[in-house]
Amino acid sequence: MSPAGGATRVRFAPSPTGWLHVGGARTAYFNWLFARRHGGAVVLRIEDTDVERSSAASEQGVLDDLAWLGLDFDEGPREGGPHGPYRQSERLGLYRAKAEALLARDAAYPCFCDDADLERRRQIAHAAGRPPHYDGRCRDLPRDEREARVRAGEAHSLRFAVPRREWTLQDLVRGEVTFPEGVVGDFVLLRSNGLPTYNFACAVDDAAMEISHVIRAEEHLPNTPRQLMLCEALGGRPPAYAHVPLILNRDRTKMSKREGEAAVAVGDWRRAGVVAEALLSYLALLGFHPGDEREILTRAELLECFALERVGRSGSIFDPDKLRWVNAHLLHHADGARLAAWAEEFLPAGARALPRADLERLLEGVRGNLAMLADLAGELEPFLVERPAFEPAAVAVLDPAPARALCGELAAALESLAEWSEEGVKSTIRSTGAQLGLKGRDLFQPVRVALTGRVHGPELPLVASLLGRARCVSRLRAAAAGRP
Numbered sequence: 001m002s003p004a005g006g007a008t009r010v011r012f013a014p015s016p017t018g019w020l021h022v023g024g025a026r027t028a029y030f031n032w033l034f035a036r037r038h039g040g041a042v043v044l045r046i047e048d049t050d051v052e053r054s055s056a057a058s059e060q061g062v063l064d065d066l067a068w069l070g071l072d073f074d075e076g077p078r079e080g081g082p083h084g085p086y087r088q089s090e091r092l093g094l095y096r097a098k099a100e101a102l103l104a105r106d107a108a109y110p111c112f113c114d115d116a117d118l119e120r121r122r123q124i125a126h127a128a129g130r131p132p133h134y135d136g137r138c139r140d141l142p143r144d145e146r147e148a149r150v151r152a153g154e155a156h157s158l159r160f161a162v163p164r165r166e167w168t169l170q171d172l173v174r175g176e177v178t179f180p181e182g183v184v185g186d187f188v189l190l191r192s193n194g195l196p197t198y199n200f201a202c203a204v205d206d207a208a209m210e211i212s213h214v215i216r217a218e219e220h221l222p223n224t225p226r227q228l229m230l231c232e233a234l235g236g237r238p239p240a241y242a243h244v245p246l247i248l249n250r251d252r253t254k255m256s257k258r259e260g261e262a263a264v265a266v267g268d269w270r271r272a273g274v275v276a277e278a279l280l281s282y283l284a285l286l287g288f289h290p291g292d293e294r295e296i297l298t299r300a301e302l303l304e305c306f307a308l309e310r311v312g313r314s315g316s317i318f319d320p321d322k323l324r325w326v327n328a329h330l331l332h333h334a335d336g337a338r339l340a341a342w343a344e345e346f347l348p349a350g351a352r353a354l355p356r357a358d359l360e361r362l363l364e365g366v367r368g369n370l371a372m373l374a375d376l377a378g379e380l381e382p383f384l385v386e387r388p389a390f391e392p393a394a395v396a397v398l399d400p401a402p403a404r405a406l407c408g409e410l411a412a413a414l415e416s417l418a419e420w421s422e423e424g425v426k427s428t429i430r431s432t433g434a435q436l437g438l439k440g441r442d443l444f445q446p447v448r449v450a451l452t453g454r455v456h457g458p459e460l461p462l463v464a465s466l467l468g469r470a471r472c473v474s475r476l477r478a479a480a481a482g483r484p
């Protein structure tokens with residue numbers, strides 16, 4: 001239920017001015033979890049009134065990343081809905097009408113100051129140690145002068161006449177936050193080109209779309225008094241707010257794209273082969289504390305315990321190694337069908353061509369060596385080609401004569417093995433080793449290298465079974481002959 005007793009309705013409101021940031025993905029996920037847990041609706045609103053910086057390509061990219069994350073929306077530009085359109089650039093008439101209503105009530109006024117003059121006055125205020133707020137010059141212009149100048153077509157913006165009092169917010173994460181009187185100056189609602197500012201469009205839309213809870217990054221906290229004032233001036237009841245702490249670089253600054261820091265774009269992690277489940281779990285637990293020691297939570301598990309009261313107040317440092325660990329854990333424990341679905345974009349052509357059952361078996365065979373899906377091509381290679389390329393560390397393993405002799409003996413033994421099975425291969429390797437006085441590393445490593453060109457990989461009987469008898473025998477023979 002919302003604070004007003006109505007339905008729970010949240011929104012994710014990206015500005016399509018770039019790619020989806022991991023922080024944005026976490027905000028979207030928190031909104032989604034909150035709404036789904038409370039039987040509410042999630043609205044996707046595109047905040048594209050900054051025409052110079054917004055682009056259709058960016059919107060497309062953000063929507064694709066959200067779809068990849070598996071976050072679905074009940075209303076939005078693709079879904080439609082009763083409160084549309086869901087792109088702010090298509091709602092300009094509404095902002096104008098609301099601005100006119102505020103103007104008619106003297107809650108807003110036209111401002112004729114131009115940018116250069118405003119900047120100069122800001123500098124003077126700054127130098128004098130005063131806050132850099134608008135100095136209110138046009139607030140008290142006589143009504144007839146104002147109207148005459150507007151009628152004469154003089155360029156002007158529309159400013160909000162900020163009520164002179166303090167504002168208190170009961171934030172669902174941060175607790176009580178007070179904004180003293182004077183913390184904001186009269187701010188612009190509509191620019192001289194008729195486009196709304198972020199705060200105005202946001203407050204109008206949160207009210208029009210009947211948003212009950214605004215869950216967003218803490219960096220928006222300074223905007224909240226503006227939106228509270230506007231909400232009141234527009235005659236609405238403000239939503240509840242939850243400002244979630246930032247995701248940080250190692251030096252505790254806001255996580256941003258920087259040399260030596262982890263990737264910030266969801267798309268970069270996706271292309272590197274992180275699965276959406278891993279990214280979401282990792283991001284959720286960067287701010288949310290489940291109250292126990294669990295380090296990975298599925299969506300279903302989070303839906304059972306997610307609560308804004310359990311979101312911490314301080315920012316968390318993004319640790320790419322921890323994300324890789326979460327990803328590896330999920331990959332190591334997934335079955336073949338799931339791996340095949342995740343791996344779709346990462347499979348080399350040879351793997352795609354395999355019958356589904358063989359592919360799934362192969363993926364289960366190599367999953368223990370994967371940290372990222374991008375590792376797949378390398379891990380699968382020995383199973384897809386006639387002769388695998390040897391990795392540098394493997395080259396010297398077959399140099400000693402006993403290693404080559406072992407390969408020759410084993411080729412013969414496997415060729416005549418009565419029943420080709422993992423069990424059979426396992427005991428054949430052992431008995432051949434015993435016969436030649438080889439065990440442990442001296443036994444297994446040459447066989448592994450001969451079969452796969454690698455020093456690490458799945459268990460040998462599994463490797464043999466995945467390769468099939470003919471390829472095993474021919475690779476062992478080649479190794480025995482010193483031509484791997």
Ligand code: GLU
Binds near residue numbers: 202215216217
């Ligand atoms: N468009 C804003 C952003 O991308 C959203 C702010 C909000 O959630 O109110 O940061």
